[in-house]
Amino acid sequence: MTNPDSPSEQAKSCAEHWRETLDWLDNWFQPEKAEAHSFDAVERELFASLVPAWLEAEPGEAKIGVLDAAAERFGRERVFSLLEKICADETRAYWAGLVREEGNSLDDLVRLLWEPLPELGFEFTSERRSDGLQFCVTRCPHAEFGARMHAADWLYQLVCATDPHVTAAFDPPIRFQRTKTLMQGDDCCDHAYFVD
Secondary structure (H helix, E strand, C coil): CCCCCCHHHHHHHHHHHHHHHCHHHHHHHCHHHHHHCCCCHHHHHHHHHHHHHHHHCCCCHHHHHHHHHHHHHHCHHHHHHHHHHHHHHHHHHHHHHHHHHHCCCHHHHHHHHHCCHHHHCCEEEEEEECCEEEEEEEECHHHHHHHHCCCHHHHHHHCHHHHHHHHHCCCCCCEEECCCCCCCCCCCEEEEEECC
């Protein structure tokens, strides 16, 4: 019988979780994507250094190790800044295409973003308001994974930071507000969406 608490089983579990929920991030780290972003010279160098290491790394802890190594070489704030730019550009482009194909309303956002989440282990409540919707997420597998890997700061930049850019793809944009996240140690994620 295997011990689920052994380091090898934990690494396997991390890799499996990554494959199931975060493999889409590999799309962000493709060499040809450098041209899709308005990188300055330092960002280009950082991206060129990051991409091959990211793509070669095994899912899970090794991917986080790539970010840690880049932070040691270039500085943590520079890596965060690069990830913010990539996150914004990639999320807006992806959701702009999805919105064109699937619909442009708040109900479409709920259908596309929120309805699949319970199957992935998310727990939340929602409340319809006169000007939009309020969600209160009380369980997030990404936040649990980030805590387990001691990588919540990286996963915040890769996952949670996509949220404001999703709504920007809608026309007219749906206003988004969030003041708390489980990833940052709060008691919930309080996603609010407003329509005029």
